[in-house]
Amino acid sequence: MSANFWKSRSRASAGGNSADKPIAIDLFCGSGAVTTAIKANGYRVVAAVDINRICGVTYRKNHPEVIFKRRDIRSLQPSELAVAIPTGKQLKLMAVCAPCQPFSSQNRRRGAADTRAPLILESVRLARALKPQLIIYENVPGIAASAIFQRLKRSLASAGYILGIPQRVDAADFGVPQRRVRCIVAAVRAPGRIKDFALSTQGSERVTVRDALADLRPLSSGESDPYDPLHISRVHHEITLRRLAAIPQDGGSRDSLPPELQLECHRNRDRGDFCDVYGRMRWDGVAPTLTTGCTDVTRGRYAHPRDDRAITLREAARLQTFPDWYRFAGNRSQIAEQIGNAVPVEMFRRLVSALRRSYPDA
Structure with a gap:
């Protein structure tokens, strides 16, 4: 993939507002990654919903023509x-x-104990009234084994929808320079027409960290790109810089640290515990799954492949395949949270494209 991939996605190419475009709505829209992907498939997104204030500000910056509702979806009326x-x-x-946290293996309160788990069921209430031809659900793989998923299937059936077979996908197989395993499942209104949609990845060349980051300005700790407000390196402590300098470039890990630079909390642990902490990404591989701590080397393998620093917000946004024109609201921590929580734009774009081939009425 060209290094200009992220720059070539102009606002115009992401989708206009012409009257002949098919209509779409984005629930739990976050900062707007899914809306961006849907627009790129030729849809006109007319409405979106999310409860997060900062996400709402970001969404409006990038999708001002969409009616955005900052609401708890449980209180949202279909008429709105x-x-x-x-x-x-x-x-x-x-x-x-x-929200995927209720079904994540990392959540100790996952499942019914997490009060966010039933939120996905609100989609059925809205679907009854709005009658979309196609519903796409995206979440973590753990949702497929949950009691909530079975409730969703029954509720959709009572509303006239058939829920397809959950499909486990890796974003790295869909043009994203990041390993991110998700669950995709579709629901359609036409009984008897449900079928598995084609998710062919054979022959697809993986996009790498090098593809995503190599053309960006090299930075040292605390440096910034004067032309890019997101490409700013955080200021690292001296001990952090010493550790990074001792870790080999292009995929090195904290296993290379001499005893005097090892963290006390790691010295008596197995090498497999928290092995990605202080790790560097590989130029010709894909990045690990980005989280809300994706610009912090103490939170995972988020060190730059070459520079002695954590990746910047711009680099994280590129690894999530946000186009470079995308604008984020909030402070650095809030932007990192928006980026880490986002659905990779290119993954969802390709999934929607595949679904449209299987369900031409949508």
């Missing part, structure tokens, strides 16, 4: 979204990327 659908037009697509 229905007014956004042009007269005479049918809602073709509803994207549902509900």
